[in-house]
Amino acid sequence: MSVADFKKKYRDHLDALIDPDHPDLGPVNNQFVLQFGRIEHGRKELAKRFLKGGFCSVNFYEHTAICEQSHHIAYKQATRQYKNGKWGKPKSEHMKPDALNSEFIIYFGTGFVEANFGPPTMTERVTEGLATGRLKVAVIDPRMSKSAAKAWKWLPVKPGTDAALALAMIRWIIEHRRYDEKFLSPANKAAAKAAGESSWSNVTHLVKIEKDGPGKLLRASEAGIGGKELVVISNGKPVPVGKSAVSGTLDYSGEINGIKVKTAFTILKDEAFSRSLAEWSGICGVPVNDIVDVAGEFTSHGKKAAVDMYRGVVQHTSGYYNGQAVIALNILIGSLDHKGGLSKGGGHWHEDGSKLKKPFYFKKMHPDKLHAFGHALTREKSRYEDSTLFKGYPAKRPWFPFTGNIYQEVIPSAAEGYPYNIKALWINKGTPALSIPAANQQVKVLANPDIIPLVFTTDIVIGESSMYADYVFPDVAVWERWGTPHTTPDVPQEASKFRQPTITPLTEVVEVYGEKQHCSMEAVMLAIAERLGLSGFGRNGLGKGLDFTRPEDWFLKLAANLAWGDKKGQALPDASRNEMKLFIHARRHLKRTIFDLSMWEKAAGPDNWRKVVSFLNRGGRWEDWKAAFVKPGMLVHKFGKQIDLYAEPVAVQRHSLTGKRFSGIAVYEPTKDAGGNVIDDRGFPLQLITYKDILGGQSRTLPMNYWMSTILPENYILINAGTAASQGFKDGDSARLISATNSDGKWHLPNRGTKDMVGKIKAVQGMRPGVVAISWHFGHWGYGSSDTMIDGKTIKGDKRRATGLCPNAAMRVDPVLKNVCMTDPIGGSSSFYDTRVKLVKV
Numbered sequence: 001m002s003v004a005d006f007k008k009k010y011r012d013h014l015d016a017l018i019d020p021d022h023p024d025l026g027p028v029n030n031q032f033v034l035q036f037g038r039i040e041h042g043r044k045e046l047a048k049r050f051l052k053g054g055f056c057s058v059n060f061y062e063h064t065a066i067c068e069q070s071h072h073i074a075y076k077q078a079t080r081q082y083k084n085g086k087w088g089k090p091k092s093e094h095m096k097p098d099a100l101n102s103e104f105i106i107y108f109g110t111g112f113v114e115a116n117f118g119p120p121t122m123t124e125r126v127t128e129g130l131a132t133g134r135l136k137v138a139v140i141d142p143r144m145s146k147s148a149a150k151a152w153k154w155l156p157v158k159p160g161t162d163a164a165l166a167l168a169m170i171r172w173i174i175e176h177r178r179y180d181e182k183f184l185s186p187a188n189k190a191a192a193k194a195a196g197e198s199s200w201s202n203v204t205h206l207v208k209i210e211k212d213g214p215g216k217l218l219r220a221s222e223a224g225i226g227g228k229e230l231v232v233i234s235n236g237k238p239v240p241v242g243k244s245a246v247s248g249t250l251d252y253s254g255e256i257n258g259i260k261v262k263t264a265f266t267i268l269k270d271e272a273f274s275r276s277l278a279e280w281s282g283i284c285g286v287p288v289n290d291i292v293d294v295a296g297e298f299t300s301h302g303k304k305a306a307v308d309m310y311r312g313v314v315q316h317t318s319g320y321y322n323g324q325a326v327i328a329l330n331i332l333i334g335s336l337d338h339k340g341g342l343s344k345g346g347g348h349w350h351e352d353g354s355k356l357k358k359p360f361y362f363k364k365m366h367p368d369k370l371h372a373f374g375h376a377l378t379r380e381k382s383r384y385e386d387s388t389l390f391k392g393y394p395a396k397r398p399w400f401p402f403t404g405n406i407y408q409e410v411i412p413s414a415a416e417g418y419p420y421n422i423k424a425l426w427i428n429k430g431t432p433a434l435s436i437p438a439a440n441q442q443v444k445v446l447a448n449p450d451i452i453p454l455v456f457t458t459d460i461v462i463g464e465s466s467m468y469a470d471y472v473f474p475d476v477a478v479w480e481r482w483g484t485p486h487t488t489p490d491v492p493q494e495a496s497k498f499r500q501p502t503i504t505p506l507t508e509v510v511e512v513y514g515e516k517q518h519c520s521m522e523a524v525m526l527a528i529a530e531r532l533g534l535s536g537f538g539r540n541g542l543g544k545g546l547d548f549t550r551p552e553d554w555f556l557k558l559a560a561n562l563a564w565g566d567k568k569g570q571a572l573p574d575a576s577r578n579e580m581k582l583f584i585h586a587r588r589h590l591k592r593t594i595f596d597l598s599m600w601e602k603a604a605g606p607d608n609w610r611k612v613v614s615f616l617n618r619g620g621r622w623e624d625w626k627a628a629f630v631k632p633g634m635l636v637h638k639f640g641k642q643i644d645l646y647a648e649p650v651a652v653q654r655h656s657l658t659g660k661r662f663s664g665i666a667v668y669e670p671t672k673d674a675g676g677n678v679i680d681d682r683g684f685p686l687q688l689i690t691y692k693d694i695l696g697g698q699s700r701t702l703p704m705n706y707w708m709s710t711i712l713p714e715n716y717i718l719i720n721a722g723t724a725a726s727q728g729f730k731d732g733d734s735a736r737l738i739s740a741t742n743s744d745g746k747w748h749l750p751n752r753g754t755k756d757m758v759g760k761i762k763a764v765q766g767m768r769p770g771v772v773a774i775s776w777h778f779g780h781w782g783y784g785s786s787d788t789m790i791d792g793k794t795i796k797g798d799k800r801r802a803t804g805l806c807p808n809a810a811m812r813v814d815p816v817l818k819n820v821c822m823t824d825p826i827g828g829s830s831s832f833y834d835t836r837v838k839l840v841k842v
Contacts, residue, residue: 003388018374018420022388026058026374031423033059033377035410037430042484042499043521045352046554047428049366050525054534056370059377059422064405066436070314070827073403074323077647079639082202085219085228087649091641092344095330096489097306099125099135101340101630104297104305107139108326109162109312111147115692116310118488125490138294140165141312142689143718143773144766153294156768158285159687159833160316163668166325168280169295171272173332178299181250183334184265187232188642190245198337198638202264203645204232204248205241207664209260214267214664217648223256231256233263264646267665268328283668285768299333304340306330312689316834318669320402320827324647325666331645337638339630344639345489346623349496351558355566359608360557365542368535377413377422378406380828384656389419393659397817398674401653403828408436412820414452415445424454427465428521429475434464434780437811437821437830438741440748443468445819447750458521464782468750476520480505480594482555484562492636493623496562500555500616504591513538513549516593522551556603556612562621563611572621574610583613655825657816662826671834674823675816681740684836686723687771688737688807696777703778703801714804716762717839718773724763727839731763735839737774737805741813745840747781747806755781758842759805772837778804811835 006023007014014020016027034051036044039062051060064072076090097105099112099122110116112126129135130150139148140155140162148154157165173179184203186192192200206218220226220240229240232248238256239246250265262270281288298305309326316322335341353361375382384390384399396418400406411432414422433443445451446468457466458475466472475481483499505518512526526549529537541548548554563572575583587595604612615621628636651664658676671679695712696702703709717735719727729735736745737757747755759774767773785801787794812835814822822831 022419024375024388025420026372027056029056029372030058030374030377031421032057032426033061033410033414033422033424034426034428035061035407035430035432036428037063037435039428040483040485040499042351042482042555042558045362046522046525049536050529050534052372053366053369054529054536055532056372058372058374059410061378061407061410062405063407063430063435065403065407065409065823065828066830066832068311068314068829069403069405070319070824070829071309071311071323073827074314074320074327077402077650078324078327078644079641080644080647080649081642082230092639094489095336095342095344095639096122097308098338098340098343098492098635099129099490100492102129102135102304102306103301103340105135105137106294106298106307106329107137107141107147107151108166108307108309109141109314110308110310111139111141111145112137113146113150114694116308116490118490121488122490136297138297142687142768142771143691144764145691146694148766152297153290155286155290155294158283158768159689159771160318160322160671161284161668162313162316162322163318163325163666164280165284165286165291166322166329167272167275167666167668168277168284168286168291169298170268170325170328170332171277171280172292172295173299173329174269174272178295179332180334183336184250184332185247187230187241187246187248188243190243191247194245195247197334198634198640199643201331201643201645202230203331204250204263204265205646206231206233206238206252206256206261207264207267207646207648207651209262212661214262214646215651215661217646218256218259218261222259264665268645271665271667298329301340303333303335303338305333306335306340306342312833314824314827315829315832317672317822317824317831319824319829320650321663321667321669323827325668327643328645328666331643336643337635337640339632339635341635343489343492343635344637345487346491346493346495346637348486348494349562349566349570349621351484351496351561353561356561356564356568359560359564359605360542362557365546366536367540367543370535375419377420378409379413379419379656380404380406380409383653385654387419393654394657394675398823398825399656400825400828402650402826406823406828407432408442408821408823408830411442411445411452412817415819422452424456425452427455427457427459427469429459431463431465431782433468434782434806434808437808437832437835438813440742440809441813441819441821443747443749458524461783462788464780467782467788473521473524474507474519476501476505476507476518479503480507480518481520482551484555484558492629493625494637495620495622497620498559498562498615500619501590501594503589504594509593513547515549517550518593520551522554526550550599550603552600552603556600557605559612559615560604560608563608563615572611572614575613575617579617580610580613583617586617650826671822671831673816674814674825677816679812679815679822679834681812681836684739684838685727685770686719686837686839687833688739688810688835688837689771689773689833690807691773691775693775693777696775701777703780703803704783706800709800713800715759715775715778716804717759718762718764718767718775719839720767720769720771721763721765723767723769723771724761728841729761729763729839731761733761734758734842735761736842737807737810737837738840739810739812739835739837742810745810747809749781752781752786755779757805757807757810761839772839774805774807776806779806810837
């Protein structure tokens, strides 16, 4: 439909749009934005119900792009399935080594001790493997972490060159035929089954070689042998990939019907062979003999090896390609679904009722639901070319068709008014003014009501961002609230955890829908819904006879769904009389504002109540342990689908600023800005990285935990001893951090002056020369570290909370966009590890 036709058809409602000339921007409702720092499942689904189905805004954001989003996107693109001529939704966004049975694991930009997705469970299995001699590990990290200290080999790679190192390993693996041809040859499920595999790849699929490089996969219709099927070479001839077993030739380059083609394997080989091992070594800074040793060891354990990755690999402007290169290593050895290999994990039961569709199928439990539409403020999940704003290249700001939760783009996009201005921003347990690279740019906007007229927050503290809010509503802390956090794929069993209040919340009691409850994120949502009359909340908000006036009306129904399971026969047993007594006795200390037995039973449903009690008493449910988890062979919970070496959807998409196509295969790229220009900051001799200290978790640890602070009262600037000496520093010296876009080494805080980025030097051998590392957690100016006036009373700050430095303000501002950090254009990750800095003695 053209814009003119749209305006004619909906002429009576054009005043509801942000811009009638650009109706694809959606309704004015989109000018209300929710930006979440920490939010877990259960709460997340509720927030989406409120914002999208109730308020009709598309602008919901989590923190993932400042965490490790490109890692998820690399796996998502690798697990999309081709069916009936179309690419479907991803089937996984996260896989892990089966550490319970592995013999060799490479930790790429992560570890198994300090930080990963699930260290509490992971550490035990890896430690057991190391102690018994079952397992060897290699750690790739510029810093000798505690994980690296336990490794067979530590490879201190140059930050951002992870793809170069992976491609060097791939070159050696292909040169020495150390890949698993039995896994790689099958082109579909039937062939994989015949080969004794549960999953397969598109390694043998043919890709058309176009003027500007590899593009779309060849279709059978183009080869004159069928319709929408993809094509492989089998026994020297093109064959369509249908349902019958088909295996293909790995390495092929030629012409079919006048169309130049190569297999995905050959395209990867070409990229890996585009440089010698010595050249790849020169880029990544890892000696050739170490590359060969690790590649050789990786391919010496059959199916009992895998590569793990997380934040360190992907928080670069090339993050997606780095992640794709790591996945390629896993594909080449064919360990997916095998004991000790790459695992999708045990998964979880579904709290939304979408599998069993009872007792509460939430998809059908939103009366008068609204349907949010329009481009997101961050232009995520939208193609620039499909928008009414398309006027050729470059776009004004990047569009991100493959990713979401571009946390760092929310406030800068609002500041520029592209694609539209916003009127209200709700920040929940997040601090964009502190946690984002180049955050000086974020805090300037937060403090300016001319840009965002209304900012309000829900949080457990007055933090670095919430201090600039117009309103701060107290939220409940982890031991006071509900949630359904999901399980890391490191866990081989199916598991569903459940968070529930263990104490009466310390927040004030408020009244919403006539119900007394504690102030929280949920209570604020319910209050707004009551005031605005939003659908899906209040009396009969979940359907006839099903009120939604309190948090437990939502969460106990999630608990009921989990108690019944995903399939018939999975229901938990009813709680016994003794269990019922235990349940009540364990909550005798809770006030009626948080625990009312009759209200809880009503919320869960009388027919479900005893199963819910059984579930709550255990804090969740877990699949029983069985010998099959360690018995040789295939994993208990298998992926069982195609994994893609070549990502066609990425290969055909153009960069929204340069107009050039992305690569469908893993490639090495240097640091680039939003316009695709290589960043050259060689005048700054050191590369900055950050890390999570073992004593630091999220908000409840350093420096707020005073017991831990006695061990580590401040962080430091970690630097190689030789590099420190060459820069004129010794251990214990104080230094200021400066960069190309922060020449004075300060945080510039509206209405609060400045805060120095100054720390003490810690010179060690366990750091790559030319790299400095600064841990997260420290350098606060909010969070109880400074004086705050509440209701006319000054609450004194605690200087122990202000110690150390946060380096984020030194991180590079994108030179094209000028008000945000650099970002991966495919995966959306913010650039934490691409900034070069200087140290100035203080």
